[in-house]
Amino acid sequence: VPPPGGTAIIMPRLLLWYATRLVNYAVVFLVAFTIVFFFLRLMPGNPIDAYVETLAQMGYRIDAMGETVQIYKERFGLDRSLPEQYVRTLRQVFLEFDLGISFLSYPNQVGTLILPRLPWSLWLLGTATVIAWLLGILAGTFVGWKQGTRFDSAVYAVAIALAQVPQYLVALLLVLFFSYGIAIFPSGGAYAANVVRGLNLEFVLSVLHHTVLPAASIVIVSALFWLLTTRALTISILGEDYILFAEAKGLRKFRVLNRYILRNTLLPQVTGFAVSLAFIVNGFFLIEWIFRYPGIGTLLVAAVGQRDFNVVQGIIILSIFTVLTANLIVDLLYPLIDPRIRTGGRRS
Amino acid sequence: MRLRFVLSSLVVLAFLAATTVFAQTGGVPVPREQTVVVDTDTTYTVFDGGNLRVPGGSQWGSGYHQLANEWNWYFNYATGEEILWRITGWDYNDDHTVLTLHVRDGVNWNDGHPFTAHDIVFHIEMLQQHPELIGHGLARDQIVSARAVDDLTAELTLAAPNPRFHQNYRMWGSALGEIVAKHVWEGQDPTTFRNWPPVETGPYVLHSVHQDLNMFVWEQRDDYWGWDVLGGQSGPRYVVYRMAPPADINLSEVVQGEVDAPLPHLFAWHLVQAAQALSDHVVIAPFTDPNPIGIYAFNVTTELFQHREARWAIAMLFDREKLASLYPAAESSTPAPFPWPAPNWGVMQRFVPIAERVMERLEQDYDLVFEYDPQRAGELLDSLGFVMDGRFRVTPSGERLQVVLLSRPATAMEEFYLTQDLVEELRNIGVDATIRTVDPGAHADFLRSGDYDIAPGWIEGWSAWTGDLFTGMDNWRWARDQVITDWVWPVNPERDALLDQLSQVLPDDPGADELYEEALYHFVLDMVQIPVAEKVFVQTFSNRYWTGWPTEDDMWQVPYQWWPAFKFVLFGLTPVQ
Numbered sequence: 001v002p003p004p005g006g007t008a009i010i011m012p013r014l015l016l017w018y019a020t021r022l023v024n025y026a027v028v029f030l031v032a033f034t035i036v037f038f039f040l041r042l043m044p045g046n047p048i049d050a051y052v053e054t055l056a057q058m059g060y061r062i063d064a065m066g067e068t069v070q071i072y073k074e075r076f077g078l079d080r081s082l083p084e085q086y087v088r089t090l091r092q093v094f095l096e097f098d099l100g101i102s103f104l105s106y107p108n109q110v111g112t113l114i115l116p117r118l119p120w121s122l123w124l125l126g127t128a129t130v131i132a133w134l135l136g137i138l139a140g141t142f143v144g145w146k147q148g149t150r151f152d153s154a155v156y157a158v159a160i161a162l163a164q165v166p167q168y169l170v171a172l173l174l175v176l177f178f179s180y181g182i183a184i185f186p187s188g189g190a191y192a193a194n195v196v197r198g199l200n201l202e203f204v205l206s207v208l209h210h211t212v213l214p215a216a217s218i219v220i221v222s223a224l225f226w227l228l229t230t231r232a233l234t235i236s237i238l239g240e241d242y243i244l245f246a247e248a249k250g251l252r253k254f255r256v257l258n259r260y261i262l263r264n265t266l267l268p269q270v271t272g273f274a275v276s277l278a279f280i281v282n283g284f285f286l287i288e289w290i291f292r293y294p295g296i297g298t299l300l301v302a303a304v305g306q307r308d309f310n311v312v313q314g315i316i317i318l319s320i321f322t323v324l325t326a327n328l329i330v331d332l333l334y335p336l337i338d339p340r341i342r343t344g345g346r347r348s
Numbered sequence: 349m350r351l352r353f354v355l356s357s358l359v360v361l362a363f364l365a366a367t368t369v370f371a372q373t374g375g376v377p378v379p380r381e382q383t384v385v386v387d388t389d390t391t392y393t394v395f396d397g398g399n400l401r402v403p404g405g406s407q408w409g410s411g412y413h414q415l416a417n418e419w420n421w422y423f424n425y426a427t428g429e430e431i432l433w434r435i436t437g438w439d440y441n442d443d444h445t446v447l448t449l450h451v452r453d454g455v456n457w458n459d460g461h462p463f464t465a466h467d468i469v470f471h472i473e474m475l476q477q478h479p480e481l482i483g484h485g486l487a488r489d490q491i492v493s494a495r496a497v498d499d500l501t502a503e504l505t506l507a508a509p510n511p512r513f514h515q516n517y518r519m520w521g522s523a524l525g526e527i528v529a530k531h532v533w534e535g536q537d538p539t540t541f542r543n544w545p546p547v548e549t550g551p552y553v554l555h556s557v558h559q560d561l562n563m564f565v566w567e568q569r570d571d572y573w574g575w576d577v578l579g580g581q582s583g584p585r586y587v588v589y590r591m592a593p594p595a596d597i598n599l600s601e602v603v604q605g606e607v608d609a610p611l612p613h614l615f616a617w618h619l620v621q622a623a624q625a626l627s628d629h630v631v632i633a634p635f636t637d638p639n640p641i642g643i644y645a646f647n648v649t650t651e652l653f654q655h656r657e658a659r660w661a662i663a664m665l666f667d668r669e670k671l672a673s674l675y676p677a678a679e680s681s682t683p684a685p686f687p688w689p690a691p692n693w694g695v696m697q698r699f700v701p702i703a704e705r706v707m708e709r710l711e712q713d714y715d716l717v718f719e720y721d722p723q724r725a726g727e728l729l730d731s732l733g734f735v736m737d738g739r740f741r742v743t744p745s746g747e748r749l750q751v752v753l754l755s756r757p758a759t760a761m762e763e764f765y766l767t768q769d770l771v772e773e774l775r776n777i778g779v780d781a782t783i784r785t786v787d788p789g790a791h792a793d794f795l796r797s798g799d800y801d802i803a804p805g806w807i808e809g810w811s812a813w814t815g816d817l818f819t820g821m822d823n824w825r826w827a828r829d830q831v832i833t834d835w836v837w838p839v840n841p842e843r844d845a846l847l848d849q850l851s852q853v854l855p856d857d858p859g860a861d862e863l864y865e866e867a868l869y870h871f872v873l874d875m876v877q878i879p880v881a882e883k884v885f886v887q888t889f890s891n892r893y894w895t896g897w898p899t900e901d902d903m904w905q906v907p908y909q910w911w912p913a914f915k916f917v918l919f920g921l922t923p924v925q
Contacts, residue, residue, distance in 0.1 A: 044790030051403045056808065064485025071480050072403065104393040106404030107410050107540055113393055116559060125912040172596055180600040186375075187600070188593050190560045197560070294560040294599070300393035307789050308771040 021331045032320045040309050047103040047307040048072045107219040121295035128218035134225020137335035141262050144234025163224035168286040171217035185213045188292035214291040233265045248337035250308045274326040382585035385594035386609045388907050395559045398546030400526045401481040410514035410564040411589035414914045415552035420517040426903045428694025445511040451500040455573045457529045465502035466666040469494045472532035478541045483523025511854050515814050517555045562591035578609040583918040605892030609909040612885040620888050629892040631899050632913045633907035634670035638809025640684050641762045645836040655732050665773040684879035687718050687872050706869045726777040741778040751781045754800040756788045757916035762786030768806045782827050798835040807877050818850050821871045843870035
């Protein structure tokens, strides 16, 4: 049954919804960028001085380097005032779509450092995040449905305990057992060193094989987190009238679980999933470090250490972009998922 | 249902079985038994750079600096021996304004071109012409002109007399010594030229780079010019430099012989002990680092530390035996014997008698003894008018005496421990001491700001690098920017005059010992820096695949795998049959 006023009322409401979300997106992006820019620049130190200091520690004579240092400060805009640097960077990033030159890998562009690592982070963390979410949602719904049973109590206790274990600890235990105990998975790397990189079966299998342990480190802990939150949601849904009604109608248990419980737990979890998925472009430093995985996380840490503002900024901008875009997409999809948003809360 | 479960299980098992094949293929892309695997703590970001003259132009820890690039002469710091490598020697004119370098006949670049005096001259002129290049200031300010007398003789006219200018051509001497190939670099823009694969004179050439695996593979040159000098080809066919895993995994790898030379900074002492307990293939080569930990700088412009007695008071608050024994598990250490950077290296032994005489004289003249004595430290502060008033000391004007120590966070463990200890000792004698913790990346900025009283840290071992005590005493005058020097270099015209005089004298010159002694006397009296403990890196090696490493009992070469001199260690290795 169409709402009173029909689609003529819904469309302007929807357009306003979309417009508000898009404006929010732009404003939040600008504010986040501004915070990141000033946060980085207000930290003591800069890449040039850090580099000269490294040279001195290595035993190099750094006297008479003043002119050279000044040239590089000019080249990276570090000789200008902070507002001037801000305006320059704003123009460079948003109008010229240029993240600048990397100091770590001078004179290469920041993109040349980020792009080769991005697919690895996306692959590892994307795969792990999706698997963890699916497992967590399914298991959480099932455990919640079994609320009050011994099974529920046992799983809940184990999940509460293990969800607090740091992922790096799980990673270390997995490596020590599976790589050095029973030696069935490699301890690190993205693929075996003697495999030719390319679209061939050997390479694909090797990548899969090298993904198992790092992905498992993330999945084990993350899935438990999703399990716990989904279980709580399920328990709250179990008390709803429509569940009672469905059971009273004599529907099969599986149908109640699948159509009435699982679907209702999904909606709030989709937002969390979207945000988790967006964060994968940040990489995961500890996991990447433990497994020597060539992702974004290790690059970010190296860039922070060397005060390579442009690289840090580039990675964070990418992260802001994906988090905000993921949120925007979810926001834009909400009216399709939830009719209450479409109709402004009116009953159809 | 049961059939579906069985089928699913079989698929999973088949996947595991299929992929396990790859797990057993090893971690290097070249035959393991012909390879030395070396660990580094560097996150690689440069995979295509052999340009040492611009920031980010090359990747430290990739093996490029150790295996491909070469210096002109080296010290074997373990034995004190001088190793003339690409050059066979040097001469000065009488007033030390002209340096002549003699190039070894037969040295060639890895593309077959000969290394000549023209390369040396081209390198100097390139540096002089491009202010963007590291080393420009040095070449511009200190060299008037350079010319190749012939293919094997380069003549450098210096801007001022300097009998130590040849030190620039020693390992880690200066940018002048990292000479580029004229036939490769000529016509290129040196500020952007990548020099990749690198054309260098070293014994290894680039075999492959594995960006996704954080790994560089180097292959030995059959046509390396150095084989004639060494009397034959030797060492591993391949060397792999790769990013090290975390400690626990690294331990497993060392025990299983997957890595030959872990990095001591990461492979801590307790790991070394564990590895030795778990494997018969682990040998160790502990060696003293040239940079002792201690007081890196005082702010000598403050009311307290403008007085040398106050700086001596700080020196007397270090229980060096205790601090050396409390060193974090990563390293063992020994107390610093004298108040200047002087590790027990062969090259420094000749200065020990001089130092001993200086310490005796200071005791006789000023009753100053370089040993732990908090009571005497308190008396020195009393004598300056910084006396106790209740729990704390006050300044002569009656304000509470406060001292700020600049320290990097607990990640720089040795510095952090030493700082904590000093704060405790200072409080015990009534000084209100606090720590300002700063990020390592910002440490130089804070030093430059002068906003501190005491800066603990690593003391650069200039004396050890040059094998000349003079450079250690003189370092604040030329190694740092003037702003820092103004804060940390106490005014003492007599000492500076002696250093000026000494700058024209070499250790072997007649009468040099007396001059060194006088300069050192004033330098120690000023207590500019305080070495407390000498760090000993325990370099670990695996002899599962290779033997002949330097060891505790036979330290025939500096064992550090990150030094450019590591190639000499590689030359001494033989494969395990």
